[in-house]
Amino acid sequence: MSPVLVNGKFLTQKMSGVQRYASELIRHYAAINPDVTLVAPAEGQLNSLYNMPCNIITTGSKAGLLWEQWQLPRFAAKQQQLLLNLCNVAPVMYKNKITCIHDIAFIRYPQFFSKAFYYYYKSMMPLIIRSSKHIITVSEFSKAELMDYYKLRDEQISVIPNAGFPMVQSVAAPMVQAPYFLFVGSVDPRKNLLLLLQAYSAAQLTQTQLVIAGAAYKSFNPELLQQLEQFKANPMIHFAGAVTNEELASLYQHAKAVIVPSLYEGFGLPVAEGLSAGCQVIASDIPIFREVAGEHAFYFKDKQTLTSLLLLLDKQDKRLNESGRDYVLARYSWKQSAALLKKTVEHI
Incomplete structure (x- = not known):
């Protein structure tokens, strides 16, 4: 197999859905193509959570625009190797590359992003697409979105999906002893945490608590942060912040249900993770969640329906969602996605 370089900027970042996709996909791809090298910024602490099983080279300075658009492509050009970019952004001037674009949320919901972020992505994305040998994305929904907006042909873009969290029985003690619902995500407004x-x-539950797990709660939207702050006084709501892989596995393992209220996603990793852990899942009724979960989740379109579903599951004992688990595990796995990546690389 030909050697492959991977844009490893994500190794310096906190782990969210995009970074998890990159790390798990490369972890499994390296098992079938050992000649994989991650290229990371030289200045900056690498996040130990990733613990990648392949060669890592550092070059240039710290992560940022200069590193990704100048220092990384210069290094790749010297190696004359294919460069995989799995976190939406890629060096425009380096053409021997494959780029994964997870979604076009910044186009569909520009009000949820800072102006700087929106204009950067709006200007860069067409350049990245035109300069890439091939585009990959994470779902049929996102493929249709990208083809529609950027007028891509079917042969220019492939789907290499996410998969569920690699679930093993965690030995970590539950972070919350009482029955709880689980939200996993950030305070990105499109995640719709405020609605949850x-x-x-509104449900005024007395038995089932709510655990909010995810990256540090920062946002360019101070009004949203202020609205979220008022809920921290509720003793039934636990803001766990960033969690380790083992803690996340434990949270899924013991949750009564996983709640995913997003307005827009390219895939919806907590849906797949929740189902793969055998959890009940309550998700907003958007096309991508129907694609991932089929009929194996509860769906809602408004706050009243979500409140009713919380009340319904609050009264039930925790039960294994066997049909949902079997459904998602049969459709999605990192091993299958790695095989699709191998096929894509070989055909470039």
């Missing part, structure tokens, strides 16, 4: 908190408060 409002619905949970």
Whole structure:
């Protein structure tokens, strides 16, 4: 097999859905093509959570625009190797590359992003697409979105999906002893965490608590942060912040249900992770969640329906969602996605 370089900027970042996709896909791809090298910024602490099983080379300075658009492509040009970019952004001037674009949320919901982020992505994305040998994305939904907006042909883009969290029985003690619902994500406004908190408060539950797990709660939207802050006084709501892989596995393992209220996603990793852990899943009724979960989740379109579903599951004992687990494990696995990546690389 030909050697492959991977844009390893994500190794310096906190782990969210995009970074998890990159790390798990490369972890499994390296098992079938050992000649994989991650290229990371030389200045900056590598996040130990990733613990990648392949060669890592550092070059240039710290992560940022200069590193990704100048220092990384210069290094790749010297190696004359294919460069995989799995976190939306890629060096425009380096053409021997494959780029994964997870979604076009910044186009569909520009109000949820800072102006700087929006204009950077709006200007860069067409350049990245035109300069890439091939585009990959994470779902049929996102493929249709990209083909529609950027007028891509079917042969220019392939789907290499996410998969569920590699579930093993965690030995970590539950972070919350009482029955709880689980939200996994950031405070990105499109994740719609505020709606969940409002619905949970309206339900006035006394048995099932709510755990919010995800990256540090920062946002360019101070009004949203202020609205979220008022819920931290509720003793039934636990803001766990960033968690380790083992803690995340434990949270899924013991959750009564996983709640995913997003307005827009390219895939919806917590849906697949929740189902693969055998959890009940309550998800907003958007096309991508129907694609991932089929009929194996509860769906809602408004706060009232979400409140009713929380009340319904609050009264039930925790039960294994066997049909949902079997369904998602049969459709999605990192091993299958790695095989698709291998096929894509070989055909470039």
